[in-house]
Structures are given as C-alpha cells and as structure tokens.
Amino acid sequence: MANIVIDRVRKSFGAFQALKEVSLTINDGEFVSLLGPSGCGKTTLLRIIAGLETASRGDIRIGDKSVIGLAPKDRGLAMVFQNYAVFPHMTVYENVAFGLRRQKADETRVKAQVAKAAGLLHIEQYLDRYPNKLSGGQRQRVAVARALAVEPKVLLMDEPLSNLDALLRLEMRTELKTVLQSAGTTTIYVTHDQTEAMGLSDRIAVMHGGIVEQVGSPVDVYNHPATRFVGGFIGNPPMNFIKVPVSNGKVVVGADHLPVPREAGAEVVLGLRGEAVELSSLPQGLEMKVRVAEPMGSHLLLTGSIHDQPVRVILPASETVKNGDTIGLKLDSQRITWLSPESGKSYSAEMA
Amino acid sequence: MTQNRPWTPYLLILPSVAFLALLFIVPLVQTLWLAVSSDGSPSLDNMQRMVADINFTNSLRNTFLLTLAVVPVQIAIALAMGTMVSKVGTGRETILWIWTIPLGISDLAAGLVWLSILQNTGYFNTILFSLGLIERQTGWLSYQTPVALFFAIAVAEIWRGTAIVMVIIVAGLNQVPKEFKEAAEIFGAGPWTRFRKITLPLIRPALQSALILRTVLAFEVFAVVYALGGRNFPVLVGEAYNWQNQNQNYGVAAAYAVLIMIISLSATLIYLKALKVDPERLP
Ligand SMILES: Nc1ncnc2c1ncn2[C@@H]1O[C@H](COP(=O)(O)OP(=O)(O)OP(=O)(O)O)[C@@H](O)[C@H]1O
Numbered sequence: 001m002a003n004i005v006i007d008r009v010r011k012s013f014g015a016f017q018a019l020k021e022v023s024l025t026i027n028d029g030e031f032v033s034l035l036g037p038s039g040c041g042k043t044t045l046l047r048i049i050a051g052l053e054t055a056s057r058g059d060i061r062i063g064d065k066s067v068i069g070l071a072p073k074d075r076g077l078a079m080v081f082q083n084y085a086v087f088p089h090m091t092v093y094e095n096v097a098f099g100l101r102r103q104k105a106d107e108t109r110v111k112a113q114v115a116k117a118a119g120l121l122h123i124e125q126y127l128d129r130y131p132n133k134l135s136g137g138q139r140q141r142v143a144v145a146r147a148l149a150v151e152p153k154v155l156l157m158d159e160p161l162s163n164l165d166a167l168l169r170l171e172m173r174t175e176l177k178t179v180l181q182s183a184g185t186t187t188i189y190v191t192h193d194q195t196e197a198m199g200l201s202d203r204i205a206v207m208h209g210g211i212v213e214q215v216g217s218p219v220d221v222y223n224h225p226a227t228r229f230v231g232g233f234i235g236n237p238p239m240n241f242i243k244v245p246v247s248n249g250k251v252v253v254g255a256d257h258l259p260v261p262r263e264a265g266a267e268v269v270l271g272l273r274g275e276a277v278e279l280s281s282l283p284q285g286l287e288m289k290v291r292v293a294e295p296m297g298s299h300l301l302l303t304g305s306i307h308d309q310p311v312r313v314i315l316p317a318s319e320t321v322k323n324g325d326t327i328g329l330k331l332d333s334q335r336i337t338w339l340s341p342e343s344g345k346s347y348s349a350e351m352a
Numbered sequence: 353m354t355q356n357r358p359w360t361p362y363l364l365i366l367p368s369v370a371f372l373a374l375l376f377i378v379p380l381v382q383t384l385w386l387a388v389s390s391d392g393s394p395s396l397d398n399m400q401r402m403v404a405d406i407n408f409t410n411s412l413r414n415t416f417l418l419t420l421a422v423v424p425v426q427i428a429i430a431l432a433m434g435t436m437v438s439k440v441g442t443g444r445e446t447i448l449w450i451w452t453i454p455l456g457i458s459d460l461a462a463g464l465v466w467l468s469i470l471q472n473t474g475y476f477n478t479i480l481f482s483l484g485l486i487e488r489q490t491g492w493l494s495y496q497t498p499v500a501l502f503f504a505i506a507v508a509e510i511w512r513g514t515a516i517v518m519v520i521i522v523a524g525l526n527q528v529p530k531e532f533k534e535a536a537e538i539f540g541a542g543p544w545t546r547f548r549k550i551t552l553p554l555i556r557p558a559l560q561s562a563l564i565l566r567t568v569l570a571f572e573v574f575a576v577v578y579a580l581g582g583r584n585f586p587v588l589v590g591e592a593y594n595w596q597n598q599n600q601n602y603g604v605a606a607a608y609a610v611l612i613m614i615i616s617l618s619a620t621l622i623y624l625k626a627l628k629v630d631p632e633r634l635p
Pocket residue numbers: 013016018036037038039040041042043044045082192
C-alpha cells in the first residue's frame with residue numbers, strides 16, 4: 001500500500017507563505033495531477049513530500065506511516081525534477097541505472113530495466129552519450145527514464161514533459177499513463193498544461209496561491225468548478241462569468257426564468273462554459289453582441305459581450321455568425337454553475 | 353574593426369609579453385645555461401657535483417616525502433572544511449575568513465610561529481610539562497629526532513598551506529548545483545556515496561587546480577623548513593640556497609633550480625593527464 005496523505009501542510013520561506021494549509025489524499029495506485037499557475041507552490045509541495053524540504057507544519061504519510069524526519073532515500077519514492085537534474089558526468093545509461101545501482105541490483109536486472117525505460121522514452125540511441133550533448137527534451141526524457149527504471153511505489157513528477165514538442169508529448173503521456181497504471185504506481189504529476197492534466201489524471205488538484213482550491217475528477221472539475229479561479233483556469237476558452245440580478249429567487253435569461261440557489265442575494269454570478277450554449281433567436285434567447293467571429297475549422301469561436309460583460313462562446317462550425325451580429329443564445333441549464341459574487345465560490349461547493 | 357587592423361590585438365598584449373620575457377624567460381635561459389655549462393662551454397660538471405654532494409639524496413628524499421605527506425592531507429582537510437562550511441548558513445563568511453588567515457602570513461613568519469611553539473622553551477613543552485607528561489625540556493627539532501622534526505615541519509606546512517586549497521575547493525563546490533545532490537539523495541545515495549559519485553567528479557577542475565598549485569609549492573618548500581630545522585632537514589630549495597650563498601657556486605645552485613623546475617613541470621603534466629577534465633561532462 002502506498003497511499004499518500006498530505007495533512008494540513010504549511011510552508012513558509014521567511015515571511016512568505018508558499019503553502020497556506022494543504023490537505024490532500026492520494027489513494028494507492030492513483031494518478032493525481034497538481035495543476036496551477038506559476039508560483040502557486042506545486043514544486044514546493046512535491047519537494048516536501050520527497051523530503052527535500054521540511055514542512056513548517058503538518059504531516060505527510062506514505063503507506064499510512066508518517067515520513068516526517070525520514071531521509072528522502074528512505075521514503076521509497078522516485079522523482080522527476082523540474083530542471084531534470086540529470087548528472088552531467090555520467091552517460092545516459094549510467095544516469096538511468098543510478099537508482100538501480102544504489103539498490104545493488106545485479107547487472108542483468110540493471111541492463112533489463114535500463115533497456116525497458118530507455119525504450120519507453122525513445123532514448124535508446126543516446127545511452128552512450130553525455131547529457132550535455134542532448135537537447136532539453138532529450139534530457140528531460142532521461143530524467144523520466146531514471147525515475148521509471150527503479151519501478152517506484154510512489155512517483156513524483158514535476159512537469160516531466162514540458163520540453164517536448166506537442167506530438168511527442170502526446171505519445172509520451174499516453175505511454176506513461178499505460179505503464180504507470182499497469183504497475184499500480186501512485187503518481188503525483190505536476191503540470192501547467194490543463195489538457196495534459198485532464199487527459200492523464202484520475203483526479204486533479206487545482207492549486208492557487210499556496211492552497212488547493214479544488215480536488216476532483218477531470219469532468220467534475222471542468223463542469224463544476226468550486227471557485228471562479230478554477231473555472232477560469234481550466235478550459236479553453238475559460239469559463240464565462242456573467243453577473244446577473246436575481247428577482248424572486250430567479251434569474252431571467254431571455255425567455256427563461258432559471259431558479260438560483262437559495263443562498264443567493266440580489267445578484268449572482270452565472271458561470272457558463274463556452275460550449276454549453278445553442279444558437280436560438282431573439283428575444284427567446286439571451287442576447288449576445290458578437291465582436292469577433294473566428295471560424296476554427298472544428299468549431300466557431302465567438303468573442304463579445306452579454307449584459308456588457310465580456311464572454312467567449314463556441315458554436316458548431318456549421319453556424320454562420322458575422323462580426324458585429326447580435327444573436328440569441330439558449331443556455332444548457334444543467335451546465336450552469338452559480339457562484340457568489342462576494343466570495344467567488346460556487347454555491348454547491350460552499351454547502352459541501 | 354579588428355579585421356582591418358589584424359595587428360591590434362598583438363600590439364595590446366605586447367607589453368605583457370615583453371615584460372614576462374624580460375623578467376622570466378631571460379633569467380630562465382640564463383639559469384639553464386648556468387646549470388649545463390662550465391667556464392662558458394657546455395658541460396655536465398655542475399650536475400655531477402650536485403648529484404655527488406652528500407646532501408643531494410637526502411634533500412631529494414626529504415622534499416618528496418614532505419610533498420607526499422603534506423599534499424594529500426591538505427586536500428583531505430580542505431575537502432572536509434569546504435563540505436562542512438557549505439552546510440552552514442549564517443556565519444559562513446566569518447568562518448571562511450578565519451580559516452584563510454594563514455594565507456596572509458609569509459612562510460618564514462609561519463615557520464617562526466611554529467618555532468615558538470616547538471622549540472625547547474616553547475609552548476608545546478610548557479603544556480606537556482604542566483600536564484606532567486614530560487619531566488624536563490625535550491628537543492623536537494634536532495637532528496637526533498628526525499621523525500619529530502619531519503612531523504613538525506609537515507604540521508607547519510599543512511597549517512600554512514591548506515587555506516589556499518580550501519579557497520579553491522570552496523569555489524569549486526559553489527559551482528555544483530544542489531539539485532544533483534538532491535537527485536542522488538532521492539535515488540538512494542547516502543552522504544558518502546553522494547560525495548564520491550556526485551560531488552567529487554563535479555569539482556574535478558577545482559581539485560586539479562588545487563593539486564597542481566599545492567604540489568608545485570610543496571616542491572619549493574624552504575622557509576618553514578629553514579626556520580624549524582635549519583640544515584638538519586635538507587630540502588632541494590635549501591640546497592640551492594646554500595650553494596648560492598654559502599658556497600658561492602652559482603652553477604650547482606642553478607642545477608638545483610633546474611631540477612626543481614623539471615620535477616614541478618612533470619608533476620603538473622601528470623595531474624593534467626591523470627585528472628583530465630572533459631568539458632563535456634561538466635554541468
Ligand atoms: N527556497 C525558497 N526560498 C524562498 N522562496 C521560495 C523558495 N522556493 C520557492 N519559493 C517561493 O514559493 C513560491 C512557490 O514556488 P514553487 O516553486 O513551489 O512554485 P511552482 O508552483 O512550482 O511554480 P512553477 O510552475 O513556476 O514551477 C514561489 O513564490 C517561490 O518564489
């Protein structure tokens with residue numbers, strides 16, 4: 001069993017609070033992504049789990065045993081560093097074999113494991129080279145191979161594919177996922193890239209400013225963001241937020257009167273995914289002034305305003321809308337998130 | 353610009369080249385000639401006289417023994433000091449400053465400091481006496497106690513010359529990014545393995561510089577030896593000095609000088625080959 005429990009962990013660097021109070025449980029064999037903007041504390045959290053940094057407060061448990069005070073090498077994990085940390089004075093082969101050699105693995109096992117990891121990451125042809133002669137993306141793959149070669153129970157990866165071209169990244173992430181799943185490796189995967197996080201993860205933890213804003217399955221986080229930040233950070237285009245007046249517990253949207261949560265005050269923020277709309281007519285639909293219509297091939301992207309607030313919506317490519325048009329939109333009421341204008345939190349998340 | 357005037361760079365480095373040539377190459381050639389000539393014609397007389405001298409074998413052996421004893425200890429101590437100070441946060445500068453104090457002392461002064469400690473009426477005997485370990489003043493620096501004399505000189509040399517090694521090694525250690533040590537730690541390397549497999553290979557250039565510098569200086573050891581042992585402990589530079597000043601025989605003195613130079617150059621070459629630094633394998 002190698003579940004990870006992060007229990008009210010805080011970390012300060014001097015007066016600066018990098019992690020404010022982070023709690024997160026990762027089940028045995030689960031793949032969890034940490035997603036968040038630059039500087040939100042992802043690397044810091046990973047380094048605390050690895051034991052390279054000590055938490056100011058809180059507890060870390062791996063396999064139900066507290067690892068506070070345990071040296072990194074005694075925590076039974078492997079890590080891919082954000083800046084690779086591939087040893088410059090060793091060949092790629094020796095880099096990948098490094099962990100196995102520390103475990104005193106016999107030569108046949110070392111050979112087999114290195115070949116397996118190198119094959120998976122397509123670095124077989126570089127095994128005799130020194131890392132300085134490799135590109136950033138190749139070095140990054142060496143770092144991933146070094147971590148996979150030891151077949152760890154727990155794997156921490158800090159943006160392991162950030163330097164690969166789009167095609168290779170897509171291929172690598174599918175293969176990574178397959179390998180880690182069949183090995184039952186508990187994985188924490190840090191990324192900036194939301195499509196990567198959506199595609200790979202069993203669950204996503206969205207971080208912002210040293211806290212975890214929401215943890216959930218990709219679909220859940222996408223459709224039911226707990227906060228305005230999460231809705232805006234995930235999805236392309238980001239979720240639209242339209243402030244609308246409430247009367248008698250209802251909001252008027254074109255011809256429809258949509259009920260809002262009871263806690264809502266005089267105004268509420270309507271969170272709307274860009275694709276959760278259909279073209280309808282006026283005045284039945286909600287009025288949108290289209291500033292720019294961009295045909296993207298697979299869909300039509302409209303930028304404009306609703307109630308004088310900026311929005312972006314997506315329509316099927318077959319619709320014809322031109323710059324400057326005023327159109328009516330029918331909203332999918334099942335896919336609306338209602339948020340508090342004051343706290344920026346969704347009402348359903350506030351109740352939970 | 354430089355394409356139009358290809359001689360500009362040469363013009364700019366001319367003064368330094370001329371200066372070096374005048375003050376280094378000319379005396380060097382003169383010394384070489386002095387060593388391999390006699391009365392103005394080529395001859396190996398000086399060499400033969402040097403080798404035949406009763407102190408020659410002794411001084412050669414002493415110099416090599418001292419170098420072999422002092423340099424590895426200095427490197428080891430400097431590595432230990434450098435590693436320890438890299439773990440220190442506040443106060444690091446102060447510690448480094450204190451450790452480098454011996455750098456500011458001339459080697460003759462350093463010899464005199466240790467003489468005041470180790471001579472018959474020195475601090476060392478006083479302490480041993482007050483602890484009841486000796487009953488009367490004991491000589492440590494005479495020809496009757498060659499082992500003690502050797503140790504005394506070695507200790508004084510180590511005290512005096514380790515700081516420069518440490519400065520070079522600390523500079524080298526600062527060049528090693530901490531993520532390499534962290535990665536090694538994650539993948540199961542303990543402190544000793546990290547030192548051997550990560551730190552040591554990555555500070556190779558610094559280690560090479562320190563070894564060359566210290567070894568060359570160790571072959572030139574003189575003032576400390578002279579202050580502590582006088583002529584009881586002959587070394588190569590001391591012999592050159594004696595032939596020059598006491599015996600007024602510049603030819604044999606030059607032969608010694610040339611010998612020292614050959615030894616130093618060979619040591620440097622050996623280090624350059626043995627510790628070959630491959631730029632491809634550096635961070
Ligand atoms: N050793 C340190 N000393 C002081 N501040 C630090 C230190 N390490 C990190 N920080 C600060 O903590 C915050 C979080 O850093 P962290 O590296 O965890 O961000 P991140 O989420 O990994 O960002 P990125 O996506 O850019 O890698 C940053 O504001 C950073 O400046």
